[in-house]
Amino acid sequence: MDSLKQKFAEKALTLYKELRAIGKEHGDKVMGEVTLSQITGGARGIKMMVWETSQLDAQEGIRFRGYSIPEIKKLLPSGPQGEPLPEGLFWLMLTGEIPTEEEVNALTKDWQSRAEVPQQVYTTLDSLPADTHPMTQFTIGIMAMQSDSIFDRRYAEGMAKTDHWDAVYEDSMNLIARLPRVAAYIYRRAFKGGEHIAPDTSLDWSANFAHMLGSDDEDFRSLMRLYLTIHADHEGGNASAHTVNLVGSTLSDPYRSFAAGMNALAGPLHGLANQEVIKWIFEMIEELGTKTPTKEQIQQYVQETLDARKVIPGYGHAVLREPDPRFTAQRRFAEEYIKDSDLIETVWKIFDVVPPMLEALGKVKNPWPNVDAHSGALLVHYGFSEYSFYTVLFGVSRALGVLAAGIWTRALGMPLERPKSVTSDWIKDQLK
Ligand SMILES: CC(=O)SCCNC(=O)CCNC(=O)[C@H](O)C(C)(C)COP(=O)(O)OP(=O)(O)OC[C@H]1O[C@@H](n2cnc3c(N)ncnc32)[C@H](O)[C@@H]1OP(=O)(O)O
Numbered sequence: 001m002d003s004l005k006q007k008f009a010e011k012a013l014t015l016y017k018e019l020r021a022i023g024k025e026h027g028d029k030v031m032g033e034v035t036l037s038q039i040t041g042g043a044r045g046i047k048m049m050v051w052e053t054s055q056l057d058a059q060e061g062i063r064f065r066g067y068s069i070p071e072i073k074k075l076l077p078s079g080p081q082g083e084p085l086p087e088g089l090f091w092l093m094l095t096g097e098i099p100t101e102e103e104v105n106a107l108t109k110d111w112q113s114r115a116e117v118p119q120q121v122y123t124t125l126d127s128l129p130a131d132t133h134p135m136t137q138f139t140i141g142i143m144a145m146q147s148d149s150i151f152d153r154r155y156a157e158g159m160a161k162t163d164h165w166d167a168v169y170e171d172s173m174n175l176i177a178r179l180p181r182v183a184a185y186i187y188r189r190a191f192k193g194g195e196h197i198a199p200d201t202s203l204d205w206s207a208n209f210a211h212m213l214g215s216d217d218e219d220f221r222s223l224m225r226l227y228l229t230i231h232a233d234h235e236g237g238n239a240s241a242h243t244v245n246l247v248g249s250t251l252s253d254p255y256r257s258f259a260a261g262m263n264a265l266a267g268p269l270h271g272l273a274n275q276e277v278i279k280w281i282f283e284m285i286e287e288l289g290t291k292t293p294t295k296e297q298i299q300q301y302v303q304e305t306l307d308a309r310k311v312i313p314g315y316g317h318a319v320l321r322e323p324d325p326r327f328t329a330q331r332r333f334a335e336e337y338i339k340d341s342d343l344i345e346t347v348w349k350i351f352d353v354v355p356p357m358l359e360a361l362g363k364v365k366n367p368w369p370n371v372d373a374h375s376g377a378l379l380v381h382y383g384f385s386e387y388s389f390y391t392v393l394f395g396v397s398r399a400l401g402v403l404a405a406g407i408w409t410r411a412l413g414m415p416l417e418r419p420k421s422v423t424s425d426w427i428k429d430q431l432k
């Protein structure tokens with residue numbers, strides 16, 4: 001057994017026993033109550049699952065195993081310019097421990113050894129029109145690998161419940177190892193005439209992904225390390241993570257549950273907002289006829305969007321009530337690495353203009369930017385302006401969190417997820 005799996009197995013067994021005992025002794029303890037507006041309002045704030053890998057605070061933002069983004073940046077093993085390696089975050093999410101450089105290097109090598117993508121994935125992708133949305137290609141590519149599922153095969157062979165986590169671990173590691181190759185293949189066939197770039201196995205997971213996309217720029221590698229780290233996990237209730245959890249709870253294997261989650265990420269109110277943001281900015285620049293719009297011009301354009309009864313993409317959040325620390329981390333990156341970008345200046349001006357306008361509407365609970373408000377402008381700076389691809393990048397990162405959490409969920413023996421729905425008549429009856 002590799003050292004990560006060994007370490008995880010020890011921790012998971014201890015927590016499994018602990019949770020069982022807690023459940024037995026305190027199972028009836030009331031942990032909250034549910035209001036009518038929560039039932040009709042998208043289940044905001046209802047606690048209904050255990051998610052070990054991260055927890056979100058409305059003010060502070062995400063903490064991975066207790067560590068904030070600035071702490072992660074300081075503590076995790078990093079690339080040459082100091083940006084954290086996502087391999088380290090994956091290790092942390094599975095074990096609760098900050099890994100050593102040696103441990104992270106071993107994980108990089110482990111993923112390299114699993115990264116070969118079966119030929120049928122490329123054949124399947126090649127059969128699709130090249131202009132099929134990259135997120136559609138991504139989920140089809142993932143599903144084309146499903147026949148390789150170790151969980152699926154072992155389940156059919158009669159695997160014991162206590163071994164489920166082990167098979168999910170193997171599938172998850174294989175998926176994470178392969179996803180950059182699948183994603184880069186989609187990018188190059190959709191936008192670079194099918195001229196593919198062979199992997200460079202001397203590089204870490206992020207730098208190799210950057211390389212296969214078409215860039216060996218050291219700054220872009222750093223951006224990818226940061227990007228793939230900060231998008232990885234956002235506790236369990238967000239739409240993509242929750243979908244993975246729900247589908248996985250039926251013992252559908254990691255390929256199927258992850259593909260399902262990616263279809264949730266592809267919605268414009270969730271991960272696809274990253275493409276919507278840059279599309280909205282490009283349209284604004286075109287309409288105004290200037291790459292350096294003033295705050296007054298931006299204000300006017302925001303008003304037009306609101307008047308057309310559309311949302312301002314990249315702003316607002318279901319949980320956060322302060323600027324997203326993932327937005328701030330990207331801003332800091334831009335301040336450090338990028339000088340004189342009109343587009344990034346525009347993103348910052350939008351940040352000055354939008355919040356008071358949303359606040360003035362009197363209904364928006366969070367007027368601040370989320371992670372998607374900044375990411376596109378950074379990618380455009382490094383030459384990646386094909387914004388329909390952006391959510392695939394998000395998905396590659398999100399795999400780290402949802403698959404790590406999925407391993408935990410199986411190790412803790414969590415049951416089939418099945419919350420309760422009610423009819424409007426039932427609600428009216430309750431109010432009588
Ligand atoms: C990675 C991520 O998923 S981060 C989120 C990415 N999504 C976006 O950026 C899309 C734009 N933002 C939004 O649509 C929302 O803020 C969401 C979907 C993120 C959160 O939705 P909710 O939790 O329902 O937000 P909230 O409770 O504040 O919504 C109340 C009202 O404000 C509106 N509102 C919220 N955000 C915005 C916005 N950015 N622009 C305009 N109106 C907004 C809602 O549409 C809703 O209007 P309604 O009552 O007329 O239907």
Ligand SMILES: O=C([O-])CC(=O)C(=O)O
Pocket residue numbers: 233234237238239240318319370371
């Ligand atoms: O937490 C949410 O609801 C959405 C989000 O920011 C994410 O999934 O990264």
